[in-house]
Amino acid sequence: MELHCFKKLLPLQVRTQLANQFKSLRKTVACLTNVNKFYGEGSVQVKALDNLNLEVFQGDYLAVMGASGSGKSTAMNILGCLDRPTNGTYKLNGTAVEKLDDDMLADIRNKELGFVFQQFHLLQEISALENVMLPMIYACVPSIERENRAKEALNKVGLGNRMTNLPNQLSGGQQQRVAIARAIINQPSLLLADEPTGALDSKTTEDVLNLFDQLHHQGITIVLVTHEDNVAQRAKKIARFRDGKVVEISQN
Numbered sequence: 001m002e003l004h005c006f007k008k009l010l011p012l013q014v015r016t017q018l019a020n021q022f023k024s025l026r027k028t029v030a031c032l033t034n035v036n037k038f039y040g041e042g043s044v045q046v047k048a049l050d051n052l053n054l055e056v057f058q059g060d061y062l063a064v065m066g067a068s069g070s071g072k073s074t075a076m077n078i079l080g081c082l083d084r085p086t087n088g089t090y091k092l093n094g095t096a097v098e099k100l101d102d103d104m105l106a107d108i109r110n111k112e113l114g115f116v117f118q119q120f121h122l123l124q125e126i127s128a129l130e131n132v133m134l135p136m137i138y139a140c141v142p143s144i145e146r147e148n149r150a151k152e153a154l155n156k157v158g159l160g161n162r163m164t165n166l167p168n169q170l171s172g173g174q175q176q177r178v179a180i181a182r183a184i185i186n187q188p189s190l191l192l193a194d195e196p197t198g199a200l201d202s203k204t205t206e207d208v209l210n211l212f213d214q215l216h217h218q219g220i221t222i223v224l225v226t227h228e229d230n231v232a233q234r235a236k237k238i239a240r241f242r243d244g245k246v247v248e249i250s251q252n
């Protein structure tokens, strides 16, 4: 009998216990606890995050949704160590990030985190290959290995024949695939994507989502912000933000 059929026969209480036990076996990659983030001061102060709690487990593929201004990018920037909480704790693979100095943060960003943004953020004056090699320079990977790994990554995202092109010689979807190759080149424990398909047409969106599916199946932990239901449906879980906190987490 298929496992899922077997599970349906179990009483709810037993299923819940099993689910909780399974959950406790999964490693927590990122954990935000009671995180607040304020921008500005006095009468112009904005509370972007309001006692936010969010746990990301190894192998998760989590979509983050919510109205504009609900704090999604602020949370992503904190998860990605691009910004710090005003207060509260952020643990990345068990390390309390708020205790690290700027150099240590830069190191952790390079080794543990990969980013994909709506506007790609590739360096315009260097080739696709050089863009993908860049994070390995900061990680002190020897040059031959840098080039080999970058070529392999670009082949994997289907751009083996466009490696020497500058970003502006590539389509939006191709640029985003270069950005994804760059984001995963140091095998990060967490891949963060803030509206990665926001600037893409539907065909190119599909290509990029197929790539995220592949990465998820390879075991990469993904958190992806989107406004689009069809994009969120491709993830395994959806966290809904409202007014700087998570108001619902659902399984797909």
Ligand SMILES: Nc1ncnc2c1ncn2[C@@H]1O[C@H](COP(=O)(O)OP(=O)(O)OP(=O)(O)O)[C@@H](O)[C@H]1O
Pocket: 039, 040, 046, 047, 048, 066, 067, 068, 069, 070, 071, 072, 073, 074, 075
């Ligand atoms: N650097 C900043 N300075 C001041 N206020 C900011 C700053 N960044 C964000 N905010 C404010 O914090 C709140 C949350 O912004 P955030 O960018 O996290 O929202 P979001 O959910 O990502 O929205 P969108 O879907 O439009 O991208 C908003 O009210 C925004 O105006």
Ligand SMILES: [Mg+2]
Pocket: 072, 073, 074
């Ligand atoms: Mg945003």
